[in-house]
Amino acid sequence: MVNRGKTSFFKERRRIITVLSIIVLIGIQFYRPGKNVQKKSLYNDFLRNEKAPENIAELIKNSCYSCHSDYTDYYWYDHIAPASWYVDNHIKEAKSHLNFSKWRRMDYRDKRANLSRIVTELNEDKMPLASYTIMHPEAKLTENEKKKIIDWLYTIEVR
Ligand code: HEC
Structure with a gap:
């Protein structure tokens, strides 16, 4: 008798916790960070201004542009909080260090x-x-791909 009472108390508590968690998870979806997808313009873009060969441009776009440019390629799960907050923070921090979409506007030293x-x-x-x-995983670069990118970076004449 006593035992059964205990079990149902724990069951009840688990149910309350589950329901509360669901409410919280739904609730936090209402706080949506702004999307990092601006009006497409390649005027100041790094790869375009430095005339990257197609294969190099593809590698850098795939591996770096979602954080270091004005155009993030979002996946469906990137929109779900709290993952969306994490992604948003990464993008803001990454762009504060380096934004490939603003390349042309940087001065020579930068x-x-x-x-x-x-x-x-x-x-x-x-x-x-x-x-x-x-x-x-598709963003990961092999040693060979890294070498190709670096070799190309060394050919850039900064203006
Ligand atoms: C998931 C997001 C993300 C991706 C993808 C990414 N970065 Fe970053 N990057 C960051 C963040 C966040 C920082 C700032 C904090 C740090 O240095 O760890 C940063 C910093 C940098 C810096 C500045 C380091 C310094 O010393 O100030 C460079 C350069 C850089 N990244 C280059 C790249 C290159 C090149 C690629 C692609 C091969 C790339 N990043 C891909 C998030 C990212």
């Missing part, structure tokens, strides 16, 4: 510094972020 930072990040395997490639 461009040079950024090129050398990109090489360093690639060489040290820091980018794309590991937390990103877990969810987007």
